[in-house]
Amino acid sequence: MTTRDRILNEALTLFAQNGYDGTSVEEIAEKVGIKAPSLYNHFKGKEDILNALIDMAEARYEEFFGSDRHIGKLPESKEEFIQTAIQKVSFTMCDPMIRKMRKFLVREQFRNERFAAITTKHQLSGIQGMYAKIIEGMMRQGLFKEDDPELLATEVTAPVALWIAKADRQPDCEQACMASVEKHIRHFCDVYMTE
Amino acid sequence: MTTRDRILNEALTLFAQNGYDGTSVEEIAEKVGIKAPSLYNHFKGKEDILNALIDMAEARYEEFFGSDRHIGKLPESKEEFIQTAIQKVSFTMCDPMIRKMRKFLVREQFRNERFAAITTKHQLSGIQGMYAKIIEGMMRQGLFKEDDPELLATEVTAPVALWIAKADRQPDCEQACMASVEKHIRHFCDVYMTE
DNA sequence: TTGACAGACTAATAACCATTAGTTATACTG
DNA sequence: CAGTATAACTAATGGTTATTAGTCTGTCAA
Numbered sequence: 271m272t273t274r275d276r277i278l279n280e281a282l283t284l285f286a287q288n289g290y291d292g293t294s295v296e297e298i299a300e301k302v303g304i305k306a307p308s309l310y311n312h313f314k315g316k317e318d319i320l321n322a323l324i325d326m327a328e329a330r331y332e333e334f335f336g337s338d339r340h341i342g343k344l345p346e347s348k349e350e351f352i353q354t355a356i357q358k359v360s361f362t363m364c365d366p367m368i369r370k371m372r373k374f375l376v377r378e379q380f381r382n383e384r385f386a387a388i389t390t391k392h393q394l395s396g397i398q399g400m401y402a403k404i405i406e407g408m409m410r411q412g413l414f415k416e417d418d419p420e421l422l423a424t425e426v427t428a429p430v431a432l433w434i435a436k437a438d439r440q441p442d443c444e445q446a447c448m449a450s451v452e453k454h455i456r457h458f459c460d461v462y463m464t465e
Numbered sequence: 466m467t468t469r470d471r472i473l474n475e476a477l478t479l480f481a482q483n484g485y486d487g488t489s490v491e492e493i494a495e496k497v498g499i500k501a502p503s504l505y506n507h508f509k510g511k512e513d514i515l516n517a518l519i520d521m522a523e524a525r526y527e528e529f530f531g532s533d534r535h536i537g538k539l540p541e542s543k544e545e546f547i548q549t550a551i552q553k554v555s556f557t558m559c560d561p562m563i564r565k566m567r568k569f570l571v572r573e574q575f576r577n578e579r580f581a582a583i584t585t586k587h588q589l590s591g592i593q594g595m596y597a598k599i600i601e602g603m604m605r606q607g608l609f610k611e612d613d614p615e616l617l618a619t620e621v622t623a624p625v626a627l628w629i630a631k632a633d634r635q636p637d638c639e640q641a642c643m644a645s646v647e648k649h650i651r652h653f654c655d656v657y658m659t660e
Numbered sequence: 661t662t663g664a665c666a667g668a669c670t671a672a673t674a675a676c677c678a679t680t681a682g683t684t685a686t687a688c689t690g
Numbered sequence: 691c692a693g694t695a696t697a698a699c700t701a702a703t704g705g706t707t708a709t710t711a712g713t714c715t716g717t718c719a720a
Contacts, residue, residue: 273697287575291486295678304698307679311697316678373575379634380482380568386634394627421652424645429623432589439574439581450619457616461656468667490708502709503668511708 286373335396530591
């Protein structure tokens with residue numbers, strides 16, 4: 271792993287923990303194991319690190335939500351839909367790297383329009399669009415009752431987003447949050463799926 | 466309005482705009498119209514202001530979500546439920562003071578357990594509990610189909626919370642957000658209410 | 661009128677922070 | 691081996707920040 275990558279990594283950790291303004295260049299350098307001025311061999315300055323991180327985040331979400339590849343094959347039963355969904359949520363909630371990205375974004379979302387747009391894509395339009403496609407596909411196969419896929423996507427994903435946010439704030443209730451998520455998804459399927 | 470209150474007011478505005486670490490004591494004093502050192506006649510220091518603000522927020526949410534008074538009389542028809550809900554959302558979304566409080570809280574939610582708990586109360590448990598009571602009451606009157614009131618409360622409030630958050634980031638799409646909210650609430654009522 | 665007090669001011673301090681300049685050592689490349 | 695680029699270091703600069711000490715002014719009660 272290159273020094274540049276290690277800097278980005280430690281910066282993300284600290285920004286997620288204490289925010290951009292709450293983190294000093296010296297802190298970052300210390301975590302990397304170099305002196306602060308050496309950091310200027312890799313980045314033009316503190317803000318340059320921030321921009322590199324938001325570039326990363328944008329690329330990641332673009333790749334994840336933009337292509338249809340991540341949708342994979344459509345679930346073929348109610349139980350498969352539920353299991354797939356829960357697994358995705360559990361991963362998203364607990365994976366340390368994704369959690370750091372998310373906290374970083376939540377903290378800095380008001381910094382400028384670009385941060386705002388990426389946050390919206392991540393929290394709302396991205397996941398919603400992805401699930402809209404899945405639900406639309408399953409509707410065509412008769413697994414979901416006829417309805418507006420976009421609306422259903424919002425209704426299933428929004429509560430999950432709030433519970434994930436709660437788990438980010440209070441990591442000790444991850445299990446409780448996952449239980450709520452499962453209960454919610456099962457209820458959603460009971461209402462909107464066929465049979 | 467006392468100087469102390471003006472300090473709190475301007476501090477909240479700046480904290481919501483630029484965050485706690487992004488705001489200097491001098492900026493606050495300048496907005497109030499006094500010099501920075503004079504501010505120490507009213508507060509022990511910068512962090513003291515922060516704590517006073519979070520005290521305010523906690524008291525406010527405690528009063529708002531704790532008592533049953535704010536629920537008022539239960540809506541007696543589908544349309545009344547929808548109109549009441551939309552009006553509440555519109556007010557919450559647009560009122561400048563509430564918006565500042567919300568942005569302040571979102572920015573500082575990771576500061577410590579207290580901030581985290583208050584944020585959760587505001588974003589999740591508070592509003593959800595309030596709507597659970599309303600829906601439960603309306604269920605008893607036969608306006609809602611028999612179901613778990615807590616689950617329904619989450620399903621109706623969570624998407625709204627995300628759209629309000631989006632409007633906080635991108636105030637130019639308040640109208641679009643309100644339109645989405647209305648569409649969502651109407652759909653929710655079509656699915657879960659009787660008739 | 662006097663005295664107390666709240667609350668503003670000026671001035672100063674000590675810490676911290678991002679950044680720059682200049683130097684040195686190590687590791688490839690011809 | 692020579693030369694060059696990379697990337698680390700030390701030291702210093704300029705600016706900002708929170709905070710404190712001490713002083714001055716106006717207001718109200720005795």
